[in-house]
Amino acid sequence: MLEDKNTQKTSLAELGEFGLINHITKYFKLQNPSSIKGIGDDAAVIDASEKQTLVTTDLLIEGVHFDLSYMPLKHLGYKAVMINLSDVYAMNGVAEQITVSIAVSNRFPLEAIEELYAGIQLACETYQVDLIGGDTTSSTKGMLISITAIGKAAKEDIVYRNTAKETDLIVVSGDLGAAYLGLQVLEREKQVFKVDPNNQPDLDNYTYLIERQLKPEARKDIAALLKELDIKPTSMIDISDGLSSEVMHICSQSKVGCKIYEDKLPLDPQVISTCEEFELDSTMVALSGGEDYELLFTVPIADFDKIKGNPNFSVVGHITAENQGLNLVTRAGQEIALKAQGWNALKDN
Amino acid sequence: MLEDKNTQKTSLAELGEFGLINHITKYFKLQNPSSIKGIGDDAAVIDASEKQTLVTTDLLIEGVHFDLSYMPLKHLGYKAVMINLSDVYAMNGVAEQITVSIAVSNRFPLEAIEELYAGIQLACETYQVDLIGGDTTSSTKGMLISITAIGKAAKEDIVYRNTAKETDLIVVSGDLGAAYLGLQVLEREKQVFKVDPNNQPDLDNYTYLIERQLKPEARKDIAALLKELDIKPTSMIDISDGLSSEVMHICSQSKVGCKIYEDKLPLDPQVISTCEEFELDSTMVALSGGEDYELLFTVPIADFDKIKGNPNFSVVGHITAENQGLNLVTRAGQEIALKAQGWNALKDN
Numbered sequence: 001m002l003e004d005k006n007t008q009k010t011s012l013a014e015l016g017e018f019g020l021i022n023h024i025t026k027y028f029k030l031q032n033p034s035s036i037k038g039i040g041d042d043a044a045v046i047d048a049s050e051k052q053t054l055v056t057t058d059l060l061i062e063g064v065h066f067d068l069s070y071m072p073l074k075h076l077g078y079k080a081v082m083i084n085l086s087d088v089y090a091m092n093g094v095a096e097q098i099t100v101s102i103a104v105s106n107r108f109p110l111e112a113i114e115e116l117y118a119g120i121q122l123a124c125e126t127y128q129v130d131l132i133g134g135d136t137t138s139s140t141k142g143m144l145i146s147i148t149a150i151g152k153a154a155k156e157d158i159v160y161r162n163t164a165k166e167t168d169l170i171v172v173s174g175d176l177g178a179a180y181l182g183l184q185v186l187e188r189e190k191q192v193f194k195v196d197p198n199n200q201p202d203l204d205n206y207t208y209l210i211e212r213q214l215k216p217e218a219r220k221d222i223a224a225l226l227k228e229l230d231i232k233p234t235s236m237i238d239i240s241d242g243l244s245s246e247v248m249h250i251c252s253q254s255k256v257g258c259k260i261y262e263d264k265l266p267l268d269p270q271v272i273s274t275c276e277e278f279e280l281d282s283t284m285v286a287l288s289g290g291e292d293y294e295l296l297f298t299v300p301i302a303d304f305d306k307i308k309g310n311p312n313f314s315v316v317g318h319i320t321a322e323n324q325g326l327n328l329v330t331r332a333g334q335e336i337a338l339k340a341q342g343w344n345a346l347k348d349n
Numbered sequence: 350m351l352e353d354k355n356t357q358k359t360s361l362a363e364l365g366e367f368g369l370i371n372h373i374t375k376y377f378k379l380q381n382p383s384s385i386k387g388i389g390d391d392a393a394v395i396d397a398s399e400k401q402t403l404v405t406t407d408l409l410i411e412g413v414h415f416d417l418s419y420m421p422l423k424h425l426g427y428k429a430v431m432i433n434l435s436d437v438y439a440m441n442g443v444a445e446q447i448t449v450s451i452a453v454s455n456r457f458p459l460e461a462i463e464e465l466y467a468g469i470q471l472a473c474e475t476y477q478v479d480l481i482g483g484d485t486t487s488s489t490k491g492m493l494i495s496i497t498a499i500g501k502a503a504k505e506d507i508v509y510r511n512t513a514k515e516t517d518l519i520v521v522s523g524d525l526g527a528a529y530l531g532l533q534v535l536e537r538e539k540q541v542f543k544v545d546p547n548n549q550p551d552l553d554n555y556t557y558l559i560e561r562q563l564k565p566e567a568r569k570d571i572a573a574l575l576k577e578l579d580i581k582p583t584s585m586i587d588i589s590d591g592l593s594s595e596v597m598h599i600c601s602q603s604k605v606g607c608k609i610y611e612d613k614l615p616l617d618p619q620v621i622s623t624c625e626e627f628e629l630d631s632t633m634v635a636l637s638g639g640e641d642y643e644l645l646f647t648v649p650i651a652d653f654d655k656i657k658g659n660p661n662f663s664v665v666g667h668i669t670a671e672n673q674g675l676n677l678v679t680r681a682g683q684e685i686a687l688k689a690q691g692w693n694a695l696k697d698n
């Protein structure tokens with residue numbers, strides 16, 4: 001994984017900016033009728049017909065958000081798209097377009113950029129999203145990726161963060177904490193590799209964790225699953241910074257409180273075993289570990305029967321009155337205040 | 350200009366990411382009815398009603414696209430918005446929203462970010478554009494700004510690059526080359542300052558050039574001017590990389606050739622005098638100097654009477670058959686092939 005198998009190295013300066021853009025975008029085909037004009041003009045043109053347009057953007061910086069010593073470029077490209085699509089799905093919308101801007105220092109040959117775009121293309125094909133624009137330039141240090149995702153939804157289908165109601169159930173899709181633990185495993189292997197480059201890591205016990213870190217999938221499927229169950233969430237957000245942080249966004253914007261039950265947090269067996277090995281508290285990891293890209297939403301309590309026992313969803317708590325605050329009910333039945341330990345990009349540096 | 354008058358320095362880490370976002374966005378108010386939801390959810394929501402949506406994005410990196418030793422942060426914020434709006438206007442659209450993502454190293458205090466956003470806000474107010482989202486993070490080196498602009502236009506009003514026709518006139522708004530010369534003046538002053546920090550530069554002869562470099566204005570007014578004249582361009586592009594480069598985009602996409610007349614290039618008197626002083630060829634500067642943010646468009650030859658003598662526009666040439674190539678007709682009446690010398694970000698590093 002740490003080895004660069006590319007033997008060919010083509011300098012980006014040889015190609016020039018327009019040459020590079022042509023080269024990396026020629027395999028991208030527009031798939032959505034709403035993508036009227038993609039790359040090649042001053043601006044792309046989109047026709048959302050009668051729907052509303054959703055816009056979200058994220059910026060990823062080498063050394064802050066990703067480490068190329070264990071993040072293969074193809075995975076990075078894929079993940080960068082997922083992070084943005086996840087935000088569109090969290091509005092209950094359909095993502096249809098992305099713009100991708102990258103800056104790279106001259107240490108990256110063309111083949112590296114091709115790998116990155118191969119991941120972006122795979123994401124576009126898998127999620128039926130069109131690359132419609134972007135910018136490509138040089139950086140003085142490292143790589144950065146700025147993606148804007150554009151989606152659409154009928155006005156009445158959009159789900160905001162500020163509309164959770166008292167007594168609503170709090171639900172999460174999938175499980176929590178695995179991506180964070182995957183990162184811990186990869187960081188540990190990086191340190192081992194530094195000491196002994198010939199050491200062959202045995203990662204069999206961590207495959208799920210590493211996949212969640214290196215190749216997360218945005219939950220495009222949730223909207224359809226909820227429609228099948230005849231459920232419209234009262235509020236929704238994606239879990240990128242950890243459950244605690246996202247619950248707090250919903251509660252503060254909706255002016256409500258909440259109770260989250262420790263014993264209801266969905267944990268994969270690998271999360272539990274790896275937390276033991278790393279001597280980490282699995283509840284803390286589930287609450288504050290970032291990058292799960294699951295969805296957190298609230299539903300009316302009347303929908304409980306529709307959702308209980310569904311393997312895609314876990315009811316982790318309920319909304320309370322604002323003056324009751326935000327609380328975690330421990331396995332022992334104790335109530336403690338929920339703390340925001342969300343990943344804070346600005347404090348990391 | 351080179352002096353930092355801020356005495357207060359607030360560390361960004363003290364505020365945290367969400368604190369910073371709240372702090373810098375609290376003075377931004379949504380102005381457009383199409384901006385349904387701005388900052389504060391997973392994605393922004395836009396309603397373009399029956400119109401088509403235009404999307405464009407640009408990435409600016411410190412040390413590649415701007416130099417903070419002579420570019421005040423407020424101007425940088427303003428210019429970064431202009432660069433993007435210009436692309437929307439070049440589609441004959443109305444810009445209504447932007448997202449702004451920034452990354453800054455810890456050498457920037459909060460007050461620096463406030464200055465940057467003061468410029469962004471001034472641009473938003475002046476051009477009636479809403480800031481609806483973005484991302485704020487740390488960088489390992491320097492500052493970077495990634496902006497996406499969103500606009501709208503009726504389908505029948507959008508002007509593409511690939512629709513210029515033989516015999517069409519080639520028209521530019523405003524004048525050319527001043528922004529490039531402004532940069533040359535500022536670079537020279539920077540070198541002088543390095544040698545003698547007490548030297549007071551006399552920039553009176555270059556005020557227009559420096560303004561064009563530090564505070565360009567996107568040509569929002571052109572769409573209305575053309576409507577008044579009852580002209581719909583057959584193709585349009587904004588001049589960010591120099592006239593030559595932009596004409597080439599129009600010609601290659603429209604599969605036509607062109608003749609550009611040297612004696613028709615619109616030059617400000619300061620451009621002419623400064624070219625003499627710097628021993629630069631003013632034609633080369635007009636053709637290849639970037640960052641003018643004027644509009645280049647083609648109109649049917651039948652519209653010549655509508656546009657001739659209009660102080661906002663210069664007819665600089667006409668479209669020819671593709672097999673005639675792209676040519677510059679010199680003052681001496683000689684035809685020479687037009688060369689692309691557009692600013693190439695990837696070759697600069």
